[in-house]
Amino acid sequence: MSQAVIEQRVRKGVVRDRVAVTSNHAAAYAARDSEVDVVAAYPITPQTPAVEKIAEFIANGEMSAEYIPVESEHSALSALIGASAAGARTFTATSSQGLFYMYELLYIASGLRLPIVMALATRAASAPICIHGDYQDLASVRDAGWVVMIASSAQEVYDSIIMAYRIAEDNRVLLPVMVSYDGFLMSHTTEPVELYDLELIRRFAPKRIDRPILDSKRPITMGVMAIPDWYYEIKYQLIDAMHNSMSVIKEVHDEFNKTFGRNYRLIEEYRLEDADYVVLAYGGIWGNVKKAVDAARRIGIGAGALRLRLFRPFPTEELVKAVEGVKAVAVVDRAVSPGAPIEGPVAIEVATALKSRGLNTPVISVVHGLGQRTVFSRDIAELIRMLSTSEPMEMARSTIYMGVREYGG
Structure with missing residues (x-):
């Protein structure tokens, strides 16, 4: 993108800043700019700088969110399941063995229809121990009921996480969303990223809690025991939501492109x-x-x-x-x-x-x-x-x- 085009976008009020960041930090900026309420995460290479940056934002007063420093990835997603069920906008990030440690919670998050967003800095699966990037972790969870996007640039990481909240919180979807990107090749490589005007972001992806949440004034039950008479039907609702998500994703892409001057498609x-x-x-x-x-x-x-x-x-x-x-x-x-x-x-x-x-x-x-x-x-x-x-x-x-x-x- 030429300097003239960049300056024009700034003048039009679409872009408020242009920064040089890694994809990890782009994920952190997206969580901050999307007004996330609760972050729970555990450090693991090569994801760690993403949640470190979020902790820095919160400590500096740049982000008004509750940061829960848990003892494991299993606990991280457990905490977000509770927070999301209570109506909070939530975020986490992980890689490889950390994703595997979350495994049972991935199915619980989608089964409870919770719009959690997670960044995945992809990494090889042990053994042998390997901290470097491939996509074995992502491939292993493709049946967990999450919407999954794969980015190819730091800008796309930032943009996709913003879109992820709009998709996840849509009542036609109500599914968690995973935004993945290459460990090291992207997670630790610095690229230029445009940060959008906050008012535009918040108009595009306003927080929505017009969904079933845990509220003492309107009590509901979540995560009940389902006997064979009902499990199949409840699971099919998730499948139906995944089918419905395709049209929603297209709508969100089209509106995002129009609002922010991008050209994202499914392929x-x-x-x-x-x-x-x-x-x-x-x-x-x-x-x-x-x-x-x-x-x-x-x-x-x-x-x-x-x-x-x-x-x-x-x-x-x-x-x-x-x-x-x-x-x-x-x-x-x-x-x-x-x-x-x-x-x-x-x-x-x-x-x-x-x-x-x-x-x-x-x-x-x-x-x-x-x-x-x-x-x-x-x-x-x-x-x-x-x-x-x-x-x-x-x-x-x-x-x-x-x-x-x-x-x-």
């Missing part, structure tokens, strides 16, 4: 207009993927790219429309589902989505970047070359593991 397309071969990716490697597509175009290969921004609910219709007519789609996963027919978690979703809509487009599962092994643009360029010179249907029969050294096991 982002790059040079797809005449593409034969498409690489689908997510998170912080998006820039390298686009660079590889440009390199392929220069040597006459009809390459294009897609970025998955929304993971739950899965944007099936948008994806099908984007890839209809292409020769092959390669999905680059930075997580793995060992023993699955194809072992990339997002590749499984993409293959299912296309097949469910009658498309026989080959979907090639590619795993790379585990434990933050660097995904170079040259790796993606090589993948595009393979797509253009091999038989895609044959490639789709098994998962390709790029960037892994050979071993004798």
Whole structure:
């Protein structure tokens, strides 16, 4: 964005400041600017600077919120479940083993239909112990009933958390929302972020408590024991809410774009207009993927790219429309589902989505970047070359593991 455009946005009152921050700090700024009431968190690499920054905001009087320094991630989400049930706007952040320690509470939060927002600085799963970034933690909780967004820049982290409150608190949804971003690659990398006018943010995402809450004046019961006669129906209400959330998410994106001058969609397309071969990716490697597509175009290969921004609910219709007519789609996963027919978690979703809509487009599962092994643009360029010179249907029969050294096991 040019300096002239930035200055124009400032003059129009959309932007109040432009700061250089990491994605962790962008998450903290978003929580502050969204007027969060209660924060509960436990430190874990690489998420820790996010909640440290929030603690600093509160200590300095920049943020009027209750900060609960708990003894574990399990307790952090437990505290927010109670606070959200009482009507508070809540926030937390975590990574990897911390997310796993929250696991039973993830289902409780969604089952109780609580609009909690959480930032996830994605990180590899132990063992062996690895503090570096991949998406195994996020992949492991895709069935927990949370709306899940994946950002590719610090600006998008900030924007997505603001949107998350609007989505989560909508009475057609009432589900928790997770905003994820690459551990280290994004969590600790400084980028320019525009902070919006507070009045605009609060008009866009006003606090809503017109939902069932714990109130002694109007007593209700939450989290009752459900026998077989009723559990299925109660669970289906969550499923129905997830279905309903798709239209709400689109509405929120459209209004956010109009209010703040952005262009967010459920998926982002790059040079797809005449593409034969498409690489689908997510998170912080998006820039390298686009660079590889440009390199392929220069040597006459009809390459294009897609970025998955929304993971739950899965944007099936948008994806099908984007890839209809292409020769092959390669999905680059930075997580793995060992023993699955194809072992990339997002590749499984993409293959299912296309097949469910009658498309026989080959979907090639590619795993790379585990434990933050660097995904170079040259790796993606090589993948595009393979797509253009091999038989895609044959490639789709098994998962390709790029960037892994050979071993004798």
